[in-house]
Amino acid sequence: MKSTIKFPRFDAELDTDCCDPYNNAELTLTLRLGFTQINPAGGAAAGSHHDYGNAAKPTRKTIKWTDAAWKTWKDNFCSTAQSFWTGKFWLVNDAGSFPFVTKSGQGYIPNVWCRMKIVAQDGSAANNHHSISVVRLDPSESWFGSHSTLYDSKDTDLVQKNTDSAGNKVMQRAHVHEVGHLLGLGHVDIGKAHCPASGDTNASACYGVADNDMKSVMGSGMELRLEHAEPWREAIRGFSIGEVLTGVLAPGKLFLPFGRLLIGANPLFAVWPAKFKRHYPRTAEEVAAGTLITAKPARPA
């Protein structure tokens, strides 16, 4: 079965048709991004644009987008950001949700593989989750002041953002960090004393003070952390609790919906811990025992 929940930031689709003794359910978050060109004024081939689109800030030289450059830039943005974020996490199903039975009669509880898809659309499309305007920098320019809805053509480049305690450069491709924000993730050090959640969470200290934090993709670097699975965890809780509500309304449709509540694997309190490694589907007994299966198990056909 494939079902979709529309969240404000993305659509979430859960596919359980792919489940078998070895393959988990797949949860795909789809971001529809509406891109709009910003070109030099008056149809000119070259012009300038202020950092952050703010007339009080410095200008940078810009050039007109061509159809080919626009397509190449969007394709590169989407494919590289998508490949950074998709398929990196598995959520361990401690809720006992989405059980299925094979032809041989063996029941399994799948885990969830976290996938992500970026769809580039025209900026004027009505169903965009996010709208982004993009300036094309003149080749002589190395930097432009972007913000969450105004990007530049070089925001996909890998550039230095910070310096660790050993003096090493900490590098980042800005667009993968921005896509993290579009998924709902905040900066790495939010909640720490130097970056209180009640303050400006865009302050430079929020991008990570300790080396390890600085290197997070939601800091100044390119490393994923398990907490970055939060958008998928939030989405799967929606499906899991929805499944229970369906079970309450039509108990005959589900495999053991109430038995799950009795064995303690309660979707309402499930944590759905995130892992960087594939975890194989489990039997109800394996779930109850808390067994994690990371090597391909022998299963009856």
Add this chain to the structure above:
Amino acid sequence: MTRPSQRSMAFFAAALVAALAIWGTSLARAEKQGTTQNSAEECKMDPVAQSICVYDLILDDIRDNYRQRGGGGISGIVQTSTTGFTARLEQEGRVDVRSYEIRFEADGRPAIVSVTEATETM
């Protein structure tokens, strides 16, 4: 081997003096770059010299203590009061603002009393 003429000897000596002078100047500049304080003499000369000392001090602080070395760099340093200055550094989505409180020593030299970091989200 012919003996060099008096005239070419004099030219050689002058060139040597000039080279030594240039070397001496660049050595002094290199020494200055290695310190965070200008000399008292320089800083008490006149108001412009003194403010050059203040800006040098701020630039030294940014050089030594500001680690977010990407972005657009320093877009401005502005005086906000007799002893107050702010430096602005452009970054993606934000401008980092470093505010300095300066004290002037009896010999005219400025010293940083405090640095406050803030951010303006763009």
